[in-house]
Amino acid sequence: MKLTIEGIKNTAEWEAKGYSLPKFDRTAVETATKAEPFWIHFGAGNIFRAFQANIVQNLLNDGVLDRGLVVAEGYDYEIIEKMYRPHDNIGALVTLKSSGSVEKTVVGSIMEALAADSENEKDWARLCEIFRSPSLQMVTFTITEKGYLLRNAAGVMMPGVEEDFAQGPVLPKSYIGKVVTLLHERYVNGELPVAMVSMDNCSHNGDKLYAAVNEFAKEWETRGVCKPGFLEYVNNASKVSFPWTMIDKITPRPDAKIEKILADDGIEQLEPVITSKKTYVAPFVNAEECQYLVIEDSFPNGRPELEKAGLYFTDRATVDKVEKMKVCTCLNPLHTFLAVSGCLLGYTLIADEMKDEDLLRLVKRLGYEEGLPVVVDPGIIKPREFIDEVVNIRIPNPFMPDTPQRIACDTSQKLSIRFGETIKGYLGRSDLHVADLKVVPLVFALWLRYLTGIGDDGNPFELSPDPLLDECRKYVPGDIDSLLHRAEIFGVDLFEAGLADKVKEYFAKLNSGKGTVRKTLKEI
CATH class of the missing domain: 3.40.50.720 (NAD(P)-binding Rossmann-like Domain)
Incomplete structure (x- = not known):
């Protein structure tokens, strides 16, 4: 044959x-x-x-x-x-x-x-x-x-x-x-x-x-x-x-x-x-x-x-809506969360992370509870159905050899579009409150913890390529305030948006010793 x-x-x-x-x-x-x-x-x-x-x-x-x-x-x-x-x-x-x-x-x-x-x-x-x-x-x-x-x-x-x-x-x-x-x-x-x-x-x-x-x-x-x-x-x-x-x-x-x-x-x-x-x-x-x-x-x-x-x-406007639905809410943010948390927890397959009860709960909360409220429905593809497919079929697919290490590449270039747009959506609505966001600031805190290069087991791991890796690592753990001000990384100045204190609180917990990443994930 x-x-x-x-x-x-x-x-x-x-x-x-x-x-x-x-x-x-x-x-x-x-x-x-x-x-x-x-x-x-x-x-x-x-x-x-x-x-x-x-x-x-x-x-x-x-x-x-x-x-x-x-x-x-x-x-x-x-x-x-x-x-x-x-x-x-x-x-x-x-x-x-x-x-x-x-x-x-x-x-x-x-x-x-x-x-x-x-x-x-x-x-x-x-x-x-x-x-x-x-x-x-x-x-x-x-x-x-x-x-x-x-x-x-x-x-x-x-x-x-x-x-x-x-x-x-x-x-x-x-x-x-x-x-x-x-x-x-x-x-x-x-x-x-x-x-x-x-x-x-x-x-x-x-x-x-x-x-x-x-x-x-x-x-x-x-x-x-x-x-x-x-x-x-x-x-x-x-x-x-x-x-x-x-x-x-x-x-x-x-x-x-x-x-x-x-x-x-x-x-x-x-x-x-x-x-x-x-x-x-x-x-x-x-x-x-x-x-x-x-x-x-x-x-x-x-x-x-x-x-x-x-x-x-x-039409062009609808293409743009579908793009934003995917990149800003329904797929890419979930991948980034799994990438940085997976690297810290020692996972080597994204699909395996979806068997982790703590991560699965947080993925669902990030997509359904925090992201969906600010999605503009493009009409031709329903956002909830798209997330359903992502969470239940696509990411858990055991055959897909995708790794958190690959998806963690260039994270500094991804945070602004994948999470900053959601924050802006909350800031622009009178019926939504930034203070209600829990997983979005958690992702930022996990990334800061990721930048230390030490896994939750206390052992060093190799950081994925990123054009701002060396620059951002200089701020962690000592001067994260300077980093949290950088709107070009997070999409907004996190102090002005009212999220910096929560990111700092989460980071302190995540970075307080061996096993604290898992402990913090469970807590949240």
């Missing part, structure tokens, strides 16, 4: 071992896709294979679509060369159920996989051809938030950007330079409309993509290195749109336990590849069962009926 076109032809053998297979005529779909591509995706990683490729397969199986996907990788070309092509762009998706069972799917909806490399003449020519096609409706991205940066944190241009600015749309080197060069190709071939859709897990992602594309277009026009009018094209929403989206699906690195399940079924050549750029890819992906993709419905060249696969299309 091999994950190739030839290898999956023996459908009875695969189905006997519990695999769902593509049910469409692949030859016909491939021919139609190459003739009239409608969707190209940049970023050939795990989330794309587990989410976007799978929903397209479902729609192909149901006859809603007659064409498949094209994927392009603009950072790590070895993913295409060493993983996609040897397997004919076919992979396995293993959905990890909270019940402990798995659902196995052979995904074959990707019809072309290309290296977005201007020095690869064949692939680059094909990408230009795709962008010249009137049929192209959407260009989507999962390239991480860093992929949209033209400068690093110090304000220094990212590699290749300045060179791309100077040369114009000719053999670009930077990721965004490649994207904008291809968009320019679409412009000079009839000013064809298209939606440029970031599906990365970051707030207002469409604005981040637009800002990068717009800066390129502005530089090129100023320097006279592109066809005049390109900047106007980029800024004409009836020609080029940059919708906001909210994506939510946990897709961990391919897990050895899942590889064994597939190998025991008889699938060959499952070995993962670690590229020279340290990307870890395998012929399979594993992911949780729950998923959300909410998209601003702005598609100047039309769009496929992706709502038939469970995606939500709505």
Whole structure:
């Protein structure tokens, strides 16, 4: 059994071992896709294979679509060369159920996989051809938030950007330079409309993509290195749109336990590849069962009926509400609480923390009692139902190999949005009182305790990476007042908000000796 076109032809053998297979005529779909591509995706990683490729397969199986996907990788070309092509762009998706069972799917909806490399003449020519096609409706991205940066944190241009600015749309080197060069190709071939859709897990992602594309277009026009009018094209929403989206699906690195399940079924050549750029890819992906993709419905060249696969299309304001519901209340704050408390208590799996009676009670209180009152209901997804799924299905999923140590990364960058917005919500309402908050200030106190680097058992543990780690540790335990004043970390000045004394009280208890973290959690 091999994950190739030839290898999956023996459908009875695969189905006997519990695999769902593509049910469409692949030859016909491939021919139609190459003739009239409608969707190209940049970023050939795990989330794309587990989410976007799978929903397209479902729609192909149901006859809603007659064409498949094209994927392009603009950072790590070895993913295409060493993983996609040897397997004919076919992979396995293993959905990890909270019940402990798995659902196995052979995904074959990707019809072309290309290296977005201007020095690869064949692939680059094909990408230009795709962008010249009137049929192209959407260009989507999962390239991480860093992929949209033209400068690093110090304000220094990212590699290749300045060179791309100077040369114009000719053999670009930077990721965004490649994207904008291809968009320019679409412009000079009839000013064809298209939606440029970031599906990365970051707030207002469409604005981040637009800002990068717009800066390129502005530089090129100023320097006279592109066809005049390109900047106007980029800024004409009836020609080029940059919708906001909210994506939510946990897709961990391919897990050895899942590889064994597939190998025991008889699938060959499952070995993962670690590229020279340290990307870890395998012929399979594993992911949780729950998923959300909410998209601003702005598609100047039309769009496929992706709502038939469970995606939500709505207006920008609603996308923003869903984003805030997830990030500020219903999911991310719960994860941060479990991350810092889990590190202190010696946990190595988030799912195991949900078996801890003290932590479970506090997670529920944080979400249902303290967070929900300030959530603006987006209408399309009910906040209480979303939290129900998070608390009862998603976080406790025993198959999800997510760790508190990973989620504790960059905590100083997360507290303001994940908790500061809730505090502001309380401060802005006459019917709510900041003094009633117990778990939100507890999370802040736990983080301060976490910064000491000593677990509740009295032993040191390794702190997760964080850009402000060294700076913040200077204040703990001696000068936490100075830290609690910093609104850029907590979202508000905790003294002005009336929460500083409670944080200090909790921290004193948490930091008063071995076992006091557990004792304080029980008490609260």
